[in-house]
Amino acid sequence: MSTDSIRERKDALRKQAHANRNAQENKDELSRRIVGAFMSLPEYAEADTVMFYIDVRSEVRTRNDLELALQSGKTIIVPWCNADGELELFRLSSMDELELGMYRILEPKVELRGLPEKQVDVQELDLIMVPGVAFDRRGARMGHGKGYYDKLLQHARLNTPLVALAFECQLFEEIPVAEHDIFMDRIITEDHVYQGRGRGPSQH
Numbered sequence: 001m002s003t004d005s006i007r008e009r010k011d012a013l014r015k016q017a018h019a020n021r022n023a024q025e026n027k028d029e030l031s032r033r034i035v036g037a038f039m040s041l042p043e044y045a046e047a048d049t050v051m052f053y054i055d056v057r058s059e060v061r062t063r064n065d066l067e068l069a070l071q072s073g074k075t076i077i078v079p080w081c082n083a084d085g086e087l088e089l090f091r092l093s094s095m096d097e098l099e100l101g102m103y104r105i106l107e108p109k110v111e112l113r114g115l116p117e118k119q120v121d122v123q124e125l126d127l128i129m130v131p132g133v134a135f136d137r138r139g140a141r142m143g144h145g146k147g148y149y150d151k152l153l154q155h156a157r158l159n160t161p162l163v164a165l166a167f168e169c170q171l172f173e174e175i176p177v178a179e180h181d182i183f184m185d186r187i188i189t190e191d192h193v194y195q196g197r198g199r200g201p202s203q204h
């Protein structure tokens with residue numbers, strides 16, 4: 001499949017996935033179920049440092065469970081997007097360290113981001129929670145097309161599991177993939193935990 005045709009197919013799937021996700025009912029209830037399944041994973045129990053994304057728009061909602069994660073004794077990390085369009089990582093100690101940013105997105109307070117003790121390298125992460133727009137059951141993921149997470153995830157340790165959260169309505173038969181696309185180790189929906197292909201040699 002050519003690069004152009006992959007892009008066209010992805011654009012169509014992205015539009016459909018957004019429509020499906022926006023129409024999803026009971027988002028709070030289903031999100032609680034999905035995040036609960038994430039926090040019940042053996043990989044979560046074993047991890048010391050865990051990255052949670054903070055939901056935006058109609059994504060699976062994580063903010064309702066962040067407080068619980070903070071109380072679990074684990075080091076909780078959240079990403080934020082800098083002016084260069086790259087994700088940076090922030091060590092979250094309290095929900096009070098977050099505020100609504102320019103696009104009504106909950107993110108670390110500006111005055112805290114530069115503090116050395118708050119900055120984290122992606123190599124320190126033992127488990128990474130990943131958002132996305134659309135997925136297939138092999139673990140293929142499609143984001144918003146800006147590549148924020150692709151750039152971050154390619155620097156994660158190979159033994160760090162990548163676990164995506166999604167509503168069942170965001171799953172498709174097959175997501176077209178390019179050479180650089182990264183597969184998830186797991187995808188958790190309200191109904192299932194799917195075993196993805198991950199980043200092992202079988203991906204290529």
